[in-house]
Amino acid sequence: MNETFELLIKDHPSKQLIINGSKMGRISSGRINTLKLDKNQFIEIMNNESINIKFIDWYENGFITDDIEKIRQLEIYKNGSIYIQSLSSMLPALYLEPKAKETILDMAAAPGGKTTLIAALTKDQAAITACEQNPIRFQKLKYNIEKQGVSNCYLIQKDARQLDDYFTFDSILLDAPCSGSGTLDLNRENKQFTKELVDKSIKVQHQLLSKAIKMLKKGQTMIYSTCSILNEENEEIVRKYLDLVDVVPIIPIKDEHLQVVESNIEGVLTIAPNQYYEGFFIAKLKKK
Ligand code: SAM
Numbered sequence: 001m002n003e004t005f006e007l008l009i010k011d012h013p014s015k016q017l018i019i020n021g022s023k024m025g026r027i028s029s030g031r032i033n034t035l036k037l038d039k040n041q042f043i044e045i046m047n048n049e050s051i052n053i054k055f056i057d058w059y060e061n062g063f064i065t066d067d068i069e070k071i072r073q074l075e076i077y078k079n080g081s082i083y084i085q086s087l088s089s090m091l092p093a094l095y096l097e098p099k100a101k102e103t104i105l106d107m108a109a110a111p112g113g114k115t116t117l118i119a120a121l122t123k124d125q126a127a128i129t130a131c132e133q134n135p136i137r138f139q140k141l142k143y144n145i146e147k148q149g150v151s152n153c154y155l156i157q158k159d160a161r162q163l164d165d166y167f168t169f170d171s172i173l174l175d176a177p178c179s180g181s182g183t184l185d186l187n188r189e190n191k192q193f194t195k196e197l198v199d200k201s202i203k204v205q206h207q208l209l210s211k212a213i214k215m216l217k218k219g220q221t222m223i224y225s226t227c228s229i230l231n232e233e234n235e236e237i238v239r240k241y242l243d244l245v246d247v248v249p250i251i252p253i254k255d256e257h258l259q260v261v262e263s264n265i266e267g268v269l270t271i272a273p274n275q276y277y278e279g280f281f282i283a284k285l286k287k288k
Contacts, residue, residue, distance in 0.1 A: 004195050005186070012231070014261040017272045018273060023187055026276070027064050029065070030068075030083055030085055031061045031082065031085055032082055033080055033083055034120045035150065037076060037081035049074065051065065051067045052067050053067070057253075057255060062087065080147035085117075091253070091282055092282055096171060098121050098122050098171060099171075103170045104129070104170065105130075105169040105173070107172060107173065108174065114173060115145065116145065119153060124150060124151055124152045127154075128152060129153070131155075133157070138157040169215055169220075171220060175226070178228040178233050179230065181233075182271070212224070213245060221248055225283070228281060229272070229280075234283070235263055235264050235270075235281075247283060247284070247285060248284040248286050249266065249267030255276070257274065259272040259277070269282045
């Protein structure tokens with residue numbers, strides 16, 4: 001196991017659950033891009049191609065499959081009518097509950113898995129601004145937005161910390177850059193997972209969350225999420241801002257496979273990694 005990970009997780013109350021889950025392989029999953037494909041058409045194609053999929057209970061267009069390689073060969077995959085996405089990664093956009101006509105900021109958006117889900121959930125009727133700092137990842141974001149038929153999205157290649165806070169939004173998704181501790185495969189070495197990465201992530205997470213709160217309209221809600229299970233990147237970041245925001249309690253989705261890690265802040269959701277879910281953290285915050 002990675003030494004840094006071992007050290008950082010040593011006092012975690014759900015240490016064993018997380019370690020065991022990080023050694024399991026993960027089932028493939030995806031969603032129908034309803035901007036381009038109807039569910040019935042999708043089912044028909046799956047039947048015709050004899051591809052085995054199972055819809056998940058908490059999002060009608062999400063599915064799991066053990067036939068992912070066959071799916072990658074299909075025209076509906078190549079043209080953006082379906083998107084391969086982890087189950088955990090769908091949740092922040094769903095908990096955001098985006099609505100048509102809202103102005104929505106996706107602050108750290110590439111490759112666009114959540115931006116495009118927000119667009120699909122609002123039938124491309126919300127005014128989305130998607131920001132991404134990294135130029136190569138920005139190109140990937142742009143590619144996915146176009147491929148998935150999203151038209152109501154304004155793309156900005158910029159460090160989101162430098163956004164002009166003269167602009168305010170009805171709703172914000174901050175899917176923050178993080179150490180990725182919830183997605184590690186502990187059967188491998190994970191050389192990229194270092195204390196420096198965790199420390200750097202924490203610093204940027206603070207700066208981005210502080211900026212997000214400035215740009216959120218009063219009384220409106222935002223999501224702060226990471227694919228990390230470390231409290232330092234999750235609850236401890238949120239805790240610093242509780243004088244500016246209230247936590248809107250998240251009701252965990254109903255799924256027998258979901259394993260929730262106990263949190264020190266009531267109403268946030270920390271998902272333990274397992275065969276179905278990546279380790280993830282989601283907090284819904286309302287600006288006072
Ligand atoms: N939300 C994305 C999705 O679901 O497809 C994944 C986002 S990923 C967790 C975080 C992203 O934030 C990375 O693409 C990273 O390049 C970007 N990023 C890091 N620091 C940033 C900053 N200061 N401003 C904007 N984007 C940043």
